[in-house]
Amino acid sequence: MAITGIGSGMDIQGMVNALVNAEAAPKSAQLNRLEKATTAKFSGLGQFRSAISDFQSVVKDLNSASLFEKRTATSGKTDVFSVKADSKAVAGNYSVQVFTLAQSSKVALQGFDDPAASLGAGELSISFGGDEPLTIDLADEASSLTDIRDAINKAGKDQGLSATIVNDPNGESGARLVLSSTKAGDGNDISVSVATGGAELQKLAFTPPPQPAPGAEPPAADPKAAKVITYAQDARFAIDGINMSSATNTITEAIDGVTLTLQSAQSKEDLEKANTISLTVGEDRAGVKSSLKKFVDGYNKLMSTVGSLTKVTAVGGDGGTPLTGALVGDASVRSFMSSIRGDLGNPAGTSEVKILADLGISTQRDGTLKIDDARLDKALDENFSQLSGFFTGETGLMARLENTVKPYTQTGGILESRTKGLQNTLSSVDDQRESLTRRIGKLEARLLSQFNKMDSLLGQMNQTSSFLVGALSNLPGVVKKDN
Template identity: 75%
Template sequence: MAITGIGSGLDIQGMVAALVNAEAAPKTAQLNRLEKATTTKFSALGQFRSALSDFQKTVKDLNSASLFEKRTATSGKTDIFTVSADTKAVAGSYSVQVYSLAQSSKVALQGFTDPTSSLGAGELEISFGGDAPLKINVTDEASGLAGIRDAINAAGKEKGLSATIVNDPSGAGGARLVLSSTKSGVGNDISVAVSRGGAELQKLAFPPPAFDTTDPLAPKVITQAADAKFAIDGIQMSSKSNAVADAIDGVTLTLKGAQPQEELDNANTISLTVGEDRAGVKTSLKSFVDGYNKLMTTVGSLTKVTAVGGDSGQPLTGGLVGDASVRSFMTGIRGDLGNPVGSGGLKILSDLGISTQRDGTLKIDDTKLDKVLADNFGQLSSFLTGDGGLMAKLEKTLEPYTKSDGIIDSRTKGLQNTLDSVDDQREALTRRVGKLETRLLDQFNRMDTLIGQMSGTSDYLAGVLGSLPGVVKQSK
């Protein structure tokens, strides 16, 4: 709502606002344009740096000699054994036979017709390998089978020994403790000695001097600890564990099952093959190509100019159109990809079957790449990795743009300073136009007061003159 001058009848508030807006408008428009352009470039540089960082990670992953040292290992029958290999493994083929698996010990102790009765307090010593016997304290309060089971499980949890209670539904075999060990291999059988306790507790001793096979309550061996038996290239071997890590250098076999006796009788063998991890290298190369193409797509969108509304329309431009940093980077990376590396048979990416398309992206010829992986695997490593390899050159080109306080980081900080400056200039403009508004309002209000006074004086004089004798009053 406009405020009208009392003395003059003028819209003083409106007049002052118009003058203030006229003073502020050019500077405001300038700051808005500067802020928009700076924000657009700030955002575009952030996208550019993010794309460069993603591509840089792909380049670093490929610039690793260990990638070419990885080995694959294949089992001819994974239900008999599986296999893995590390960088120490040498490519080759082997013939394997598996006769038996390594077993751990499992025993059933003396059976009791009344599982709830107390066996009395005392101490058990359980041996199940090379460690010192596991001592189990049996208290009066927990001297039944359940209490002894719980004491064994608590003490043996971290050592690979467990106990459970098995009940014979017919009652003939009673209830008994069954002890299981996780330690496989000859010499790791479970034995139980009662170092302290009465006659009932002594019945848990295992093995006793002799087993009475006719007594259904007699203790029993369920499985005996045994070594795995197998052969590699006809050489007979054994292992306390089913995970065999020291038979072939750099190769670990995990035995899963024994071969059927018929196969063993016929001397049937299972193949074990160790080879170079060519599939892994190919996957890394494809990731490199995908990463490069993603980078080129991002750069293309940030430097694209799109016509709008025909010749007269204002074109839409990407945030980094004509940007010197982008031009410099593109020149560098294209030079890296196009210039020869080393002196071997592989010098440029096209020798691998990776070529540049018209839109600047890369494309893989799988047939050509597979041939290189098969015929020149060792040379491929020297072409891609090491100080003189292609990936090292790309990393050197990328680093100035992605590192802290690098090219993009410095430019981003400069743009942020510009945005801060815009905020400061807006605050200064607000203060200046505020002072201008105050001054104009004061001037116009004083003018309005003066006009009011003059109008009052004029009316007074007109009244006095009109009342003088001889003055003819005009009819209204």
């Protein structure tokens, strides 16, 4: 409902609003257009910078000489041995035989009827490899197998010696201490001597007998007698017919740059037939190919983002206003793309691999890259040694790309400076809107005041007019005409 003037009957508020809106509309429309364009460009630059950063990560990964120095190592039977190689390894093929694994010593000492029975005080000396035997001092005359076990575990914890009690439920073997060592290799068998102690404690003394020949029948023995569960021994194996041994099952020095981890000995039948297992060391071509595919995917993703930000789409035929991307015609985008294309097109190095096309990586009509797998595989087979020089180093392709990308992504760089400028523009739009609001408010107040004064004046004039009409109509001789 319009609010009319009391004196004039005119829609004062409506007239004031029309004048105020007419004054504010051009500037408000200008600010809206500026804000919309600036916000779109701000968002577009953010997407552009994010896409460049993702591409930069891919470039850094490929700009690493170690990538081309990696080696693959393959075992013909991973259940017998596994293998890995580092950059020192030389490509080649080897024949391996595994006769025995390295193992540590484990012995079961004399069995006793009652594990809680007292064995008396005394001193035990346990040898299991190393410089000094482990001394166990039993001061309590009531020391039992349990006490001795606990004392051994406490003293031998840091030296790789442990003890447990195995108790035969049928009583035939009795309860006995089982000692285990973590020290593998020849000469590290566990032996126990009793320096001081009574007859019961003396029963724990044990010196391992010589290791029987393979296939020999063990001699019959008292079920409670001490015995060897496993002898400490070296791993024994052969590489290309050369016999070798190791105190551990992880072997790092047999082949330069190659680590063998023995898992099990070959079967008796394989050893009798002198069957060997292949070990192959090669260049990590699959890893390099995977990295190249990631590079191509990263570049194409960048091209897709740039394409969407600079695309112009026609709408509604010839008369329609086209839809434009946020960065259409942007100088930073044009400069970046020109530099990137230049880097990809300029030859690098003096070898047979000078440009990406020599690796089967070509540029398509839409600007994206495509890999010809057959050509790439052939290039990896024939020119693998040249790839590191082409991609890495100060003059390599990836270094050139990094130098091109860095000014756009670094702190204080091109895109950050542009983004800050756009932020300032948006802040200025807000300030101008506030200024416009204040100015329009003052204009509205002034117009309302003026129109209200006019309305009051009209009201007074109407009152005067009515008074004069009434006064004149009452004068003598005035004849009123009937309507």
